[in-house]
């Protein structure tokens with residue numbers, strides 16, 4: 362494929378992939394000693410930039426994370442800072458480069474003891490990094506516990522000790538860092554919670570690993586950014602016509618009529634040429650009076666699904682969304698299922714959200730078997746657990762893997778929503794989103810997201826990119842609104858986001 366290439370600055374490396382990149386760099390002629398020296402220097406520079414001279418305690422563990430710690434300690438000492446260093450491990454098992462910097466450290470080497478914290482203003486956490494395999498025990502655990510109790514400021518090397526860089530899961534207690542300095546590329550665990558919340562500010566430092574080493578690795582995870590998909594973006598054409606920009610169909614239910622209205626409005630704002638809201642006749646007037654630029658079509662009582670099917674006979678209706686406010690109570694559940702199946706039977710790009718997913722909780726297989734065309738599903742954690750109970754249980758604590766497996770099983774692009782939304786493609790690629798502010802956790806924001814996606818699908822954007830772009834725009838719109846955000850604000854702040862996006866990325 363394209364610009365989602367492996368050397369991309371947005372690529373994310375698991376702990377073991379980082380190890381492979383490290384090895385490949387050494388094979389390409391960069392000495393391991395130099396990598397460690399550069400890593401330690403980068404951390405020291407970040408510390409000097411953020412904090413003023415203070416009493417530092419560097420806590421070094423048994424592996425190369427500890428090795429980086431020896432280097433940091435020496436740099437800070439040379440800069441005239443008061444530095445103490447404690448080591449937990451055995452000198453005999455240090456790697457050659459860590460042993461070298463252990464020897465090079467000019468100060469005293471002390472044992473781990475929590476009273477060292479009494480004379481400390483800043484802790485450098487060089488205990489465990491990518492090599493962590495289990496919860497901390499004994500002295501390191503006591504140390505972490507004491508750091509947490511005293512609420513000490515911490516600068517973590519690579520990851521806060523106890524965070525799994527690959528999944529973001531925490532092995533037991535973790536002392537949260539104010540600053541985390543990692544090397545070369547981010548890891549998924551820097552973006553996924555709880556890891557993300559424990560890293561504080563994240564700095565990625567170049568330590569001299571040549572980017573081409575990434576070409577040899579089997580990589581398939583990126584951090585979301587327009588850089589990944591702007592080249593494919595369906596820019597409106599100057600000579601365009603509303604029919605060039607697609608016609609999205611939104612199903613609206615009887616009770617939560619606000620949900621699908623938000624979806625329809627969001628689809629219009631995202632640039633769909635036309636949007637039709639198809640709704641039961643009983644509530645038609647409610648919808649029709651509330652919408653202006655959206656067309657509202659009636660579905661006759663007791664034959665809503667059949668009427669919906671008929672509506673879709675028109676091939677100009679090129680993208681569909683079912684779910685927001687679709688209804689699950691009593692007969693509505695059956696109807697929602699029929700509407701979803703009618704949408705999927707067209708093999709046109711379809712977004713399934715909310716009730717459109719939950720309606721299949723009893724038998725998700727029926728849903729998965731019906732997906733034969735481009736489809737984007739947007740479950741939150743609760744909906745995900747209902748549709749993918751086995752994956753959810755087996756891989757609890759690994760959101761990235763859960764989303765990837767769900768996409769593979771269902772053959773749909775899966776957007777597993779949350780503060781750290783994951784977008785997974787059935788082909789194995791995944792994108793982690795990182796621009797969503799906390800304000801976005803509000804009723805109706807999911808309905809807007811579904812509308813953003815269908816708006817892009819209607820314009821012909823490929824589903825995986827449409828999903829990633831919609832999630833990113835959604836986060837940007839929320840940042841634009843700021844505190845006090847309600848879902849209605851999101852579509853109405855989208856024009857500013859789209860304008861800034863176009864200004865930065867559009868090329869003729």
Ligand SMILES: NC(=O)C1=CN([C@@H]2O[C@H](COP(=O)(O)OP(=O)(O)OC[C@H]3O[C@@H](n4cnc5c(N)ncnc54)[C@H](O)[C@@H]3O)[C@@H](O)[C@H]2O)[C@@H](O)CC1
Pocket residue numbers: 379380382383396397400422423424425426427428429488489490491492493494495496497498518519520544568
């Ligand atoms: N990958 C790279 O390009 C570079 C990595 N560097 C550093 O190297 C680190 C990775 O080094 P390592 O692979 O040696 O891993 P770590 O330094 O994270 O530690 C591995 C050691 O800890 C032990 N261990 C794991 N979990 C434990 C637990 N809960 N309790 C007690 N012992 C435990 C392991 O048996 C192993 O001996 C990175 O995090 C980074 O800080 C840097 O030196 C620069 C270059």
Ligand SMILES: [K+]
Pocket residue numbers: 426486487488489490517518519520521522
């Ligand atoms: K660490």
